[in-house]
Amino acid sequence: MDILITIQHPAHVHFFKHAIDEFEARGHEVHVRALDKDVAVDLLDEYGIDYEVVGSRGDSLAGVALSTLGIEYRLFRAARDIDPDVVASIGGFEAAHVAKLVGAECVVFTDTEHATLSNALTFPFADEVATPKCYRDDAGSNHHRYPSYHELAYLHPDRFDPDPAALDGLPVDADDTYAVVRLVSWGAAHDIGDEGLDGLTDLVGRLEDAGATVLISAEDDALPPELEGYAITIDPHLIHHVLAYADLFVGESGTMASESAVLGTPTVYVHSANPGLMRDLASFDLLFGYHGEHRNERAADRAVDILRSTDADWESRRQRLLEENVDATDVIVERVLAAVE
Known part of the structure; x- marks a missing residue:
């Protein structure tokens, strides 16, 4: 054909x-x-x-x-x-x-x-x-x-094996505690009228106080000038390895949020929309979505709680997800x- x-x-x-x-x-x-x-x-x-x-x-x-x-x-x-x-x-x-x-x-x-x-x-x-x-x-x-899920076309364990060498050149190793923050440019047609993270400087400070190195991945001009020192530059085909070893993902990107969740990385998703995909990932307690009023404060609280928690078994939650998909x-x-x- x-x-x-x-x-x-x-x-x-x-x-x-x-x-x-x-x-x-x-x-x-x-x-x-x-x-x-x-x-x-x-x-x-x-x-x-x-x-x-x-x-x-x-x-x-x-x-x-x-x-x-x-x-x-x-x-x-x-x-x-x-x-x-x-x-x-x-x-x-x-x-x-x-x-x-x-x-x-x-x-x-x-x-x-x-x-x-x-x-x-x-x-x-x-x-x-x-x-x-x-x-x-x-x-x-x-x-x-x-x-x-779409993400399991390329992040299913039969298709993807994270490589710690992909972190070479970043200020973290696979064993370090680090959080990835993702900002989008809001240029897509389905983003019109939507909004995500605010108070980024405060969020970064709280994540650092909770013991995490913060890496920010940002589209176009989405990153405020005062946070440019946190920006990472990485070949796009390596980003999934970075997400796989992260201890936390916080972001406005639905794609990267769902990718992080199926990799077993605890995910805090901040966005106006709450599609079925995010609700389903939330049912496995791998993704925590925050929408509407006070979403940023509630998201930051959850992110800090995740970094400070010691008893959450994220891998067993991922295994349950994989068994059902x-x-x-x-x-x-x-x-x-x-x-x-």
């Missing part, structure tokens, strides 16, 4: 990378088309995945609209040449539209209920919408739920191949 996969975000590279290997090992041709978004292209290069760039999003509302038209047109031209049997994407309304235009099956994966505009533009055109079982909304008659790469391969059977 010819399989066309679209990449709109760095996390999508992680999600599909093992499935691409599986498809190719079975003799299928995989064609990757990517947006030049953050470090997505860097990750594709790092993993040796062949791809072509079909554009990037604009910065303003008008720029997004115009760039989206260009992206969809270039993707259509590519698909017309490839003549794919199936198109797969995370979200990606352009992929769903183009699949219809070229007569290909379309499998869309998503775990983000609050991406309401993107979902509305995507779901009616997809042949299947595959979501984790914790997804709270109804995606329609072609909705397929499976027992896993499957390797998501197996799901990707199954659903994509089933689309044309």
Whole structure:
């Protein structure tokens, strides 16, 4: 078969990378088309995945609209040449539209209920919408739920083994007590109107007082100047190793929060939204979400409590999560191949 996969975000590279290997090992041709978004292209290069760039999003509302038209047109031209049997994407309304235009099956994966505009533009055109079982909304008659999370496509223990050498160059070792704080730029369409962490200087001080070295990972200009000394620079493909050895994650990034939780790292998530994924991770007592009024004070209190606790068995909580959820790469391969059977 010819399989066309679209990449709109760095996390999508992680999600599909093992499935691409599986498809190719079975003799299928995989064609990757990517947006030049953050470090997505860097990750594709790092993993040796062949791809072509079909554009990037604009910065303003008008720029997004115009760039989206260009992206969809270039993707259509590519698909017309490839003549794919199936198109797969995370979200990606352009992929769903183009699949219809070229007569290909379309499998869309998503775990983000609050991406309401993107979902509305995507779901009616997809042949299947595959979501984790914790997804709270109804995606329609072609909705397929499976027992896993996106993050378990690349962080399941069958797919990922943390390496302490990945911390070389950082001011911590794997055995040190450290906390990772993640700040986002709030530039995504589904981030409009959302908000996360405030009082960062106070938070960092409290984490340090609780005995942790603080490492801050920040998008674009999200980091206040007074905290620039805490910023870390690390190759993007190594960040999961840093999360795996951390004693705490605090952040506004849903992707990195869920990654930390499935790795067994206690996670404090601060955000306006509370999607089904976060609620499900919270049921294993691996993630603690704080939303609405006074979320920052309550989140900081929880973070300090985690650092000072001595009796929490985070690994046993992770093992329970793994027992109830499957390797998501197996799901990707199954659903994509089933689309044309």
